[in-house]
Amino acid sequence: xxxxxxxxxxxxxxxxxxxxxxxxxxxxxxxxxxxxxxxxxxxxxxxxxxxxxxxxxxxxxxxxxxxxxxxxxxxxxxxxxxxxxxxxxxxxxxxxxxxxxxxxxxxxxxxxxxxxxxxxxxxxxxxxxxxxxxxxxxxxxxxxxxxxxxxxxxxxxxxxxxxxxxxxxxxxxxxxxxxxxxxxxxxxxxxxxxx
Amino acid sequence: xxxxxxxxxxxxxxxxxxxxxxxxxxxxxxxxxxxxxxxxxxxxxxxxxxxxxxxxxxxxxxxxxxxxxxxxxxxxxxxxxxxxxxxxxxxxxxxxxxxxxxxxxxxxxxxxxxxxxxxxxxxxxxxxxxxxxxxxxxxxxxxxxxxxxxxxxxxxxxxxxxxxxxxxxxxxxxxxxxxxxxxxxxxxxxxxxxx
DNA sequence: ACGCTAACTGAACGCACGTTCATTATCAAA
DNA sequence: TTTGATAATGAACGTGCGTTCAGTTAGCGT
Numbered sequence: 025x026x027x028x029x030x031x032x033x034x035x036x037x038x039x040x041x042x043x044x045x046x047x048x049x050x051x052x053x054x055x056x057x058x059x060x061x062x063x064x065x066x067x068x069x070x071x072x073x074x075x076x077x078x079x080x081x082x083x084x085x086x087x088x089x090x091x092x093x094x095x096x097x098x099x100x101x102x103x104x105x106x107x108x109x110x111x112x113x114x115x116x117x118x119x120x121x122x123x124x125x126x127x128x129x130x131x132x133x134x135x136x137x138x139x140x141x142x143x144x145x146x147x148x149x150x151x152x153x154x155x156x157x158x159x160x161x162x163x164x165x166x167x168x169x170x171x172x173x174x175x176x177x178x179x180x181x182x183x184x185x186x187x188x189x190x191x192x193x194x195x196x197x198x199x200x201x202x203x204x205x206x207x208x209x210x211x212x213x214x215x216x217x218x219x
Numbered sequence: 220x221x222x223x224x225x226x227x228x229x230x231x232x233x234x235x236x237x238x239x240x241x242x243x244x245x246x247x248x249x250x251x252x253x254x255x256x257x258x259x260x261x262x263x264x265x266x267x268x269x270x271x272x273x274x275x276x277x278x279x280x281x282x283x284x285x286x287x288x289x290x291x292x293x294x295x296x297x298x299x300x301x302x303x304x305x306x307x308x309x310x311x312x313x314x315x316x317x318x319x320x321x322x323x324x325x326x327x328x329x330x331x332x333x334x335x336x337x338x339x340x341x342x343x344x345x346x347x348x349x350x351x352x353x354x355x356x357x358x359x360x361x362x363x364x365x366x367x368x369x370x371x372x373x374x375x376x377x378x379x380x381x382x383x384x385x386x387x388x389x390x391x392x393x394x395x396x397x398x399x400x401x402x403x404x405x406x407x408x409x410x411x412x413x414x
Numbered sequence: 415a416c417g418c419t420a421a422c423t424g425a426a427c428g429c430a431c432g433t434t435c436a437t438t439a440t441c442a443a444a
Numbered sequence: 445t446t447t448g449a450t451a452a453t454g455a456a457c458g459t460g461c462g463t464t465c466a467g468t469t470a471g472c473g474t
Contacts, residue, residue: 050332055249068424070423138247182381190380252431265452273432274433
């Protein structure tokens with residue numbers, strides 16, 4: 025085995041994904057060329073194919089990694105709390121985790137249609153799994169009498185849309201801090217599902 | 220003046236916009252070619268340039284028409300009601316109007332970045348004007364003691380994100396009717412802004 | 415010092431893109 | 445029936461696309 029220390033491939037792969045994420049998020053998957061990505065990394069276009077079989081796989085990897093990370097982080101965070109406590113944990117987790125990865129979140133909502141049907145199904149399945157986590161909290165709270173929600177699936181979609189929407193307007197260093205935003209959103213969600 | 224009755228241009232123009240809307244919404248602006256649009260209408264690509272100066276203007280017209288229509292429809296709907304009544308009117312209006320135009324709404328949220336800075340500013344301004352309508356309702360309700368919202372701008376964004384999110388999952392003929400969805404969302408919004 | 419291989423280049427492939435334009439078909443008005 | 449504008453064609457323009465691949469560079473292990 026040659027080239028262990030200082031191997032470029034362990035550096036170049038992540039850099040390609042990072043630059044691709046930035047460019048896809050900024051201009052859209054279809055509007056970004058392999059040559060643009062390569063130039064951002066400092067390579068010729070052909071070199072990208074040492075790291076990805078094609079352009080779509082590059083997008084898929086970004087989306088898959090994001091969803092896996094999201095779900096794994098939530099599995100670590102969730103506890104055996106009461107329904108209200110669990111909902112608060114979810115709300116704060118979702119705002120914080122997504123707030124730290126605006127580009128990945130943006131991609132995950134905008135570029136799904138550029139995936140093949142098979143890859144689309146994978147990402148869609150992961151998203152559904154994540155949504156189910158919230159729905160289970162709502163179901164448990166409804167059963168325990170802690171929440172009053174006529175339809176848990178609808179409430180799930182409403183809450184997630186509301187929380188994810190933070191990314192469309194929140195700017196670091198703006199009028200409100202992340203913590204304040206978390207507090208206010210949690211207050212709105214809490215009231216929205218209460219009796 | 221020749222060609223009055225049966226003039227094609229009065230038919231072809233709208234048909235181009237309709238097919239462009241469908242294709243842009245389905246595949247994304249950058250992924251749709253002028254040749255695809257032309258083929259959907261039954262023309263050669265060159266003929267499109269009798270109706271639009273370029274591809275971006277086609278997108279801009281669609282977005283501008285949508286926003287103008289949205290704001291005009293709201294101006295007709297709004298009345299001199301109480302804050303709670305006005306908020307209910309807004310919630311039901313937003314869900315219904317956007318629900319009837321899923322493609323235009325989708326475009327308005329996804330393809331803004333394909334506009335030139337000048338055109339982007341126009342659409343952004345219209346969107347802000349629409350958001351201000353909701354914020355003014357919340358401000359009035361807060362002042363009158365009908366609502367308890369720590370930050371009206373934040374509540375505005377949260378409510379709009381939640382309502383617009385309906386389009387991502389609602390399907391005609393599904394488990395819930397439009398009217399039921401309206402009712403449940405209004406209930407959640409009402410509780411979320413209450414004291 | 416040398417061989418080996420991972421890492422990358424640069425040119426090329428065929429194709430599709432947005433846009434332009436000379437030409438042609440169509441049809442109302444005269 | 446002629447006229448003249450409107451509506452549309454179809455070929456062409458230069459450009460950039462995703463992807464492939466033979467060849468070149470660089471650096472570790474021996």
